[in-house]
Every structure is written in structure tokens, then in C-alpha cells.
Amino acid sequence: MTDRPAPTPEMPPADSPARNRREQIHEVAGRLFSERGYHATSMRDLAGQLGMQGGSLYAHISGKExxxxxxxxxxxxxxxxxxxxxxxxxxxxxxxxxxxxxxxxxxxxxxxxxxxxxxxxxxxxxxxxxxxxxxxxxxxxxxxxxxxxxxxxxxxxxxxxxxxxxxxxxxxxxxxxxxxxxxxxxxxxxxxxxxxxxxxxxxxxxxxxx
Amino acid sequence: MTDRPAPTPEMPPADSPARNRREQIHEVAGRLFSERGYHATSMRDLAGQLGMQGGSLYAHISGKExxxxxxxxxxxxxxxxxxxxxxxxxxxxxxxxxxxxxxxxxxxxxxxxxxxxxxxxxxxxxxxxxxxxxxxxxxxxxxxxxxxxxxxxxxxxxxxxxxxxxxxxxxxxxxxxxxxxxxxxxxxxxxxxxxxxxxxxxxxxxxxxx
DNA sequence: CCTACCGATCGGTAGG
DNA sequence: CCTACCGATCGGTAGG
Missing domain, CATH: 1.10.357.10 (Tetracycline Repressor, domain 2)
Known part of the structure; x- marks a missing residue:
């Protein structure tokens, strides 16, 4: 139940920018999925809320699902x-x-x-x-x-x-x-x-x- | 609370084929929307379940919403x-x-x-x-x-x-x-x-x- | 992280 | 109710 699990090869260290960005994406995705529903939220909606282009999300995550x-x-x-x-x-x-x-x-x-x-x-x-x-x-x-x-x-x-x-x-x-x-x-x-x-x-x- | 409201200009008589088809569409839509969610159900999915083409739905209904x-x-x-x-x-x-x-x-x-x-x-x-x-x-x-x-x-x-x-x-x-x-x-x-x-x-x- | 793009699919319409 | 099609948008990728 620690807030910060030990880093693994798949998970960047706790304070790295990459991890923060990933966390931001998950946070905003949670908000949009809950407000609009999963299928009604586009990856471009999500990217827009984070000030980036749709395709850029895939530098941080592997896919919508x-x-x-x-x-x-x-x-x-x-x-x-x-x-x-x-x-x-x-x-x-x-x-x-x-x-x-x-x-x-x-x-x-x-x-x-x-x-x-x-x-x-x-x-x-x-x-x-x-x-x-x-x-x-x-x-x-x-x-x-x-x-x-x-x-x-x-x-x-x-x-x-x-x-x-x-x-x-x-x-x-x-x-x-x-x-x-x-x-x-x-x-x-x-x-x-x-x-x-x-x-x-x-x-x-x-x-x-x- | 009658099952069959009096027909109006917007609503075909109870036993007409048009009304039956409309009811079928609503019934199948209810099933698909509940199983897959509204946004994840396409009009073509819906039409397919009724044995028709996507565009044909619009002879019976006015739109997805x-x-x-x-x-x-x-x-x-x-x-x-x-x-x-x-x-x-x-x-x-x-x-x-x-x-x-x-x-x-x-x-x-x-x-x-x-x-x-x-x-x-x-x-x-x-x-x-x-x-x-x-x-x-x-x-x-x-x-x-x-x-x-x-x-x-x-x-x-x-x-x-x-x-x-x-x-x-x-x-x-x-x-x-x-x-x-x-x-x-x-x-x-x-x-x-x-x-x-x-x-x-x-x-x-x-x-x-x- | 951006630009530019892919093929697929969307809701809906025209004309028959 | 079908065929054929519209513009828009989808998730995702290539290459930088």
C-alpha cells in the first residue's frame, strides 16, 4: 500500500518527467472517461486537455484500452x-x-x-x-x-x-x-x-x- | 398506463408494420446500448441485427440520439x-x-x-x-x-x-x-x-x- | 513531442 | 428498404 512502488523496467522512477506525464495522462483520462464515457472520449480530446497532439500520447502509453x-x-x-x-x-x-x-x-x-x-x-x-x-x-x-x-x-x-x-x-x-x-x-x-x-x-x- | 396509446400523426397506428418495425428498432437498440454502451454501438451494428442496411434505419427513426x-x-x-x-x-x-x-x-x-x-x-x-x-x-x-x-x-x-x-x-x-x-x-x-x-x-x- | 499521414469506420443523406 | 456516397473523425504509426 505504498504510494510509490519500487521502479521497474516498465515503470520509470517516481520523480522522472516520464512518470509524471504518464500519471497526468491517466488522471485526465479518468476524468474524461467518467464524464463522457470511454468510447465517447477520443485520444485527441485527451491529448488536447494535456496541450499536446493526439499522436504524441503514444510516446507515453501503449493504447487507449x-x-x-x-x-x-x-x-x-x-x-x-x-x-x-x-x-x-x-x-x-x-x-x-x-x-x-x-x-x-x-x-x-x-x-x-x-x-x-x-x-x-x-x-x-x-x-x-x-x-x-x-x-x-x-x-x-x-x-x-x-x-x-x-x-x-x-x-x-x-x-x-x-x-x-x-x-x-x-x-x-x-x-x-x-x-x-x-x-x-x-x-x-x-x-x-x-x-x-x-x-x-x-x-x-x-x-x-x- | 395503457400499453397502446391513441395514434397521433407522429405515431403510426398500433398494428401497422411501421410501428412494429419502430418497436423492433427500439428493442434491439436497448439491448445493444445496454451491452456495449451507446457510443460503442454503431447504427450499422443495429441495422445488422435487424437484417437491414445502415441507411435504411432512417426510414423509421430520425437519428441515433x-x-x-x-x-x-x-x-x-x-x-x-x-x-x-x-x-x-x-x-x-x-x-x-x-x-x-x-x-x-x-x-x-x-x-x-x-x-x-x-x-x-x-x-x-x-x-x-x-x-x-x-x-x-x-x-x-x-x-x-x-x-x-x-x-x-x-x-x-x-x-x-x-x-x-x-x-x-x-x-x-x-x-x-x-x-x-x-x-x-x-x-x-x-x-x-x-x-x-x-x-x-x-x-x-x-x-x-x- | 510534432507533422503528416494511414485505413477504417462513423452518423447520416440522396435518389431510387 | 437498398446502393452509393458524403464529410468527419476515429485509433494509431512513421519519421523526424
């Missing part, structure tokens, strides 16, 4: 880095749910553009990248299903829950934030996660006055 | 027809929530392709159509916020709910179904709605044994 693949996979890595370490944590399931939701929403909130590209364009990846994302998605599904099952096992969650449907409901809440959350707004990811977790854990219905 | 507009607006009309009549119903808020969620999910489930196009492509509409959809979206948000407020007013829902966030959570659950629901599968829209509403109303946490 690779831009998409890297944006999607970087988003997937962020979700993994945020959630998967929680698997081994000894923590009551309700608290773990709260923590997972907060981390999940924070990844979305901190990466609204990549998250949008992720949710909208992953079906249009090449077969290899598509399969990769599908198996990643299964990992995240399993993470939440295991969390629910753990809570039921502990007696903290209701015993009559449908594990799969419960995980679906949780995932709906945290994923759908990409459509409405506004990063500069009054709500922090923590605010959203706490309110959502409260509602999910305790329910909307008023306590029985009897 | 109008196809998108009609698909999106038809989906919006379906949501309206399902939900808005509930506004006037005298019904306890918890029951109304259950009913609204079932209807909402049914619209998604019965129109998986249009729903996908709706959620993925509405931002790419022309300014006029975009504004139309935005105001429609506000209507649906208001519907769920009013429902929550009603439930709080009746004392059926917890008094400490945040109305806007509660509506967001409900909308997350019902809208996100477009990503995972499988129409031929074991779950009916009613099954999904009942499980979701149960979890939302009562919560995941086990009742206090004390």
Missing part, C-alpha cells in the same frame, strides 16, 4: 487495499461492518472518477481484463458474505438473514454512493458510513413502545 | 407509472415502503436493458433531455423522502432518521438491482423487495435477548 484497464485495475487495487486487511481482524461483526463500509465509501469518495469508470465501463474490457475484474468482484462479494456469516455465527446478527441478499444490500449502499456523493460537500465518508450502518444494523422502524 | 432519448424516457415513464400513484394512497409508511420497493424493483427487473441504459447513459444526453431526466430524478427522490417523512410523522419510523440519507439508502437498494438481478433466476422482484424491506425496517442486528 490500456488506459482503461489501468484505471479500472487501480480502482480494484484500492478497494482491495482498503477491505481485505479487515478479513483477519478480530472484531465484532457489527463493528467490522461499520469499518468496512467506511473504508469502502472512502475509496469511492476519494476516487469518484475512477469509481465511475469502474462501474460503467468494466463490462467493455477485453476478455482477459474482464475476467480479472469479475474474479475481483467475487472476492469483494465473498468479503461481505463472510462478514455477514460471521455476525450470524456470533449471534450479533439476526439468525434468519439471507447471507447473499444481505451482502447485496450492503454493497448497494456503499457502491451507489458514486452516483450522489459530493467530495467537497458537508458529509464525510465517515458520516455517510455511520448513518448507513446505523440504519442497516438497527432498522428504520421505531422501537416498540410496549 | 433520439433512440437514446426515447429509451431513457420510456424507462422514466415506467418508474413514474409504478411509483407516483402511491403518493395519494392512504397506507402505513412501512407498508408503503414495501410496496414502493417492490414496484421499483419490478420496473428494473422487467426492463433490465433500458434500466442499464438509463443509469449509464443519461449523463450523455443533449442538454434538453438531460434537464428533463434530472427533474424526473428529483421527483423520485422527493417521493422517497416524503415517504420517510410520513413514516416519521406517523411514529412508525425512528424519529432520529436523516430523511435525505434514508431515501438515499432505499434508492441504493432498489436501483443497484440493475447490476445483479437475473430475470430468469430463483428470485422474483417481490422476493427481493420483501427481504430488502425486512432488513431495512427491522435491521440486521439480533434482538436484545434481555
Amino acid at each position: 490500456d488506459l482503461l484497464v489501468e484505471i479500472v485495475q487501480q480502482a480494484a487495487r484500492q478497494f482491495d487495499a482498503a477491505l481485505l486487511p479487515l478479513r483477519g481482524e478480530a472484531m465484532p461483526a457489527d463493528q467490522k461492518l461499520r469499518e468496512a463500509m467506511e473504508r469502502h465509501i472512502r475509496v469511492v469518495a476519494d476516487n469518484m472518477e475512477s469509481a465511475t469508470v469502474f462501474f460503467h465501463e468494466w463490462k467493455h474490457l477485453s476478455p482477459a481484463a474482464y475476467a480479472h475484474v469479475t474474479s475481483w468482484r467475487d472476492t469483494i462479494d465473498a468479503f461481505y458474505r463472510d462478514l455477514v456469516a460471521q455476525g450470524m455465527g456470533e449471534g450479533l446478527f439476526r439468525p434468519d438473514l439471507d447471507v447473499k441478499m444481505t451482502a447485496n444490500l450492503i454493497l448497494s449502499a456503499v457502491n451507489w454512493t458514486y452516483t450522489w456523493y459530493r467530495p467537497g460537500g458537508p458529509l464525510t465518508p465517515r458520516d455517510v458510513a455511520e448513518r448507513y450502518a446505523d440504519m442497516l444494523l438497527v432498522g428504520l422502524r421505531a422501537p416498540d413502545p410496549a | 433520439d433512440l437514446l432519448v426515447e429509451i431513457v424516457q420510456q424507462a422514466a415513464r415506467q418508474f413514474d407509472a409504478a411509483l407516483l400513484p402511491l403518493r395519494g394512497e392512504a397506507m402505513p409508511a412501512d407498508q408503503k415502503l414495501r410496496e414502493a420497493m417492490e414496484r421499483h424493483i419490478r420496473v428494473v427487473a422487467d426492463n433490465m436493458e433500458s434500466a442499464t441504459v438509463f443509469f449509464h447513459e443519461w449523463k450523455h444526453l443533449s442538454p434538453a433531455a438531460y434537464a428533463h431526466v434530472t427533474s424526473w430524478r428529483d421527483t423520485i427522490d422527493a417521493f422517497y423522502r416524503d415517504l420517510v417523512a410520513q413514516g416519521m410523522g406517523e411514529g412508525l419510523f425512528r424519529p432520529d432518521l436523516d430523511v435525505k440519507m434514508t431515501a438515499n439508502l432505499i434508492l441504493s437498494a432498489v436501483n443497484w438491482t440493475y447490476t445483479w438481478y437475473r430475470p430468469g433466476g430463483p428470485l422474483t422482484p417481490r422476493d427481493v423487495a420483501e427481504r430488502y424491506a425486512d432488513m431495512l425496517l427491522v435491521g440486521l442486528r439480533a434482538p436484545d435477548p434481555a
Whole structure:
């Protein structure tokens, strides 16, 4: 989870101009792909935003599809880095749910553009990248299903829950934030996660006055 | 809410070949736009699926963008027809929530392709159509916020709910179904709605044994 | 990183 | 509904 992985032959050193330019290209591509969609963004649009000619992009990147693949996979890595370490944590399931939701929403909130590209364009990846994302998605599904099952096992969650449907409901809440959350707004990811977790854990219905 | 609106000068009579062909075009367009995305679907792709040449489409429709507009607006009309009549119903808020969620999910489930196009492509509409959809979206948000407020007013829902966030959570659950629901599968829209509403109303946490 | 260019494909139209 | 075509634009490359 370091911000600056060790340089490899394929990846220029962290402070080199080449790497900065590559990062800029990915950043702008994420913005344009999220605003206009992948197929509606031309390489000339992208180059124009960076003050260069269309063909010049290919001095830095290998092709349009690779831009998409890297944006999607970087988003997937962020979700993994945020959630998967929680698997081994000894923590009551309700608290773990709260923590997972907060981390999940924070990844979305901190990466609204990549998250949008992720949710909208992953079906249009090449077969290899598509399969990769599908198996990643299964990992995240399993993470939440295991969390629910753990809570039921502990007696903290209701015993009559449908594990799969419960995980679906949780995932709906945290994923759908990409459509409405506004990063500069009054709500922090923590605010959203706490309110959502409260509602999910305790329910909307008023306590029985009897 | 009739299936067959009265013919107008712009709309051929219900059983005419022209209308059937137009419907076929819209149907196939919905499928292709949902599978490949709007911009990645060419008019020649669309024509090919219908056994005709690209140019021949324009004997039936006026342009690609109008196809998108009609698909999106038809989906919006379906949501309206399902939900808005509930506004006037005298019904306890918890029951109304259950009913609204079932209807909402049914619209998604019965129109998986249009729903996908709706959620993925509405931002790419022309300014006029975009504004139309935005105001429609506000209507649906208001519907769920009013429902929550009603439930709080009746004392059926917890008094400490945040109305806007509660509506967001409900909308997350019902809208996100477009990503995972499988129409031929074991779950009916009613099954999904009942499980979701149960979890939302009562919560995941086990009742206090004390 | 630019100029100049490639073949392919785009949405749409004319005329029948 | 087809043939033939329009100008525009696409992703990408060669050569510098």
C-alpha cells in the first residue's frame, strides 16, 4: 500500500518527467472517461486537455484500452487495499461492518472518477481484463458474505438473514454512493458510513413502545 | 398506463408494420446500448441485427440520439407509472415502503436493458433531455423522502432518521438491482423487495435477548 | 513531442 | 428498404 512502488523496467522512477506525464495522462483520462464515457472520449480530446497532439500520447502509453484497464485495475487495487486487511481482524461483526463500509465509501469518495469508470465501463474490457475484474468482484462479494456469516455465527446478527441478499444490500449502499456523493460537500465518508450502518444494523422502524 | 396509446400523426397506428418495425428498432437498440454502451454501438451494428442496411434505419427513426432519448424516457415513464400513484394512497409508511420497493424493483427487473441504459447513459444526453431526466430524478427522490417523512410523522419510523440519507439508502437498494438481478433466476422482484424491506425496517442486528 | 499521414469506420443523406 | 456516397473523425504509426 505504498504510494510509490519500487521502479521497474516498465515503470520509470517516481520523480522522472516520464512518470509524471504518464500519471497526468491517466488522471485526465479518468476524468474524461467518467464524464463522457470511454468510447465517447477520443485520444485527441485527451491529448488536447494535456496541450499536446493526439499522436504524441503514444510516446507515453501503449493504447487507449490500456488506459482503461489501468484505471479500472487501480480502482480494484484500492478497494482491495482498503477491505481485505479487515478479513483477519478480530472484531465484532457489527463493528467490522461499520469499518468496512467506511473504508469502502472512502475509496469511492476519494476516487469518484475512477469509481465511475469502474462501474460503467468494466463490462467493455477485453476478455482477459474482464475476467480479472469479475474474479475481483467475487472476492469483494465473498468479503461481505463472510462478514455477514460471521455476525450470524456470533449471534450479533439476526439468525434468519439471507447471507447473499444481505451482502447485496450492503454493497448497494456503499457502491451507489458514486452516483450522489459530493467530495467537497458537508458529509464525510465517515458520516455517510455511520448513518448507513446505523440504519442497516438497527432498522428504520421505531422501537416498540410496549 | 395503457400499453397502446391513441395514434397521433407522429405515431403510426398500433398494428401497422411501421410501428412494429419502430418497436423492433427500439428493442434491439436497448439491448445493444445496454451491452456495449451507446457510443460503442454503431447504427450499422443495429441495422445488422435487424437484417437491414445502415441507411435504411432512417426510414423509421430520425437519428441515433433520439433512440437514446426515447429509451431513457420510456424507462422514466415506467418508474413514474409504478411509483407516483402511491403518493395519494392512504397506507402505513412501512407498508408503503414495501410496496414502493417492490414496484421499483419490478420496473428494473422487467426492463433490465433500458434500466442499464438509463443509469449509464443519461449523463450523455443533449442538454434538453438531460434537464428533463434530472427533474424526473428529483421527483423520485422527493417521493422517497416524503415517504420517510410520513413514516416519521406517523411514529412508525425512528424519529432520529436523516430523511435525505434514508431515501438515499432505499434508492441504493432498489436501483443497484440493475447490476445483479437475473430475470430468469430463483428470485422474483417481490422476493427481493420483501427481504430488502425486512432488513431495512427491522435491521440486521439480533434482538436484545434481555 | 510534432507533422503528416494511414485505413477504417462513423452518423447520416440522396435518389431510387 | 437498398446502393452509393458524403464529410468527419476515429485509433494509431512513421519519421523526424
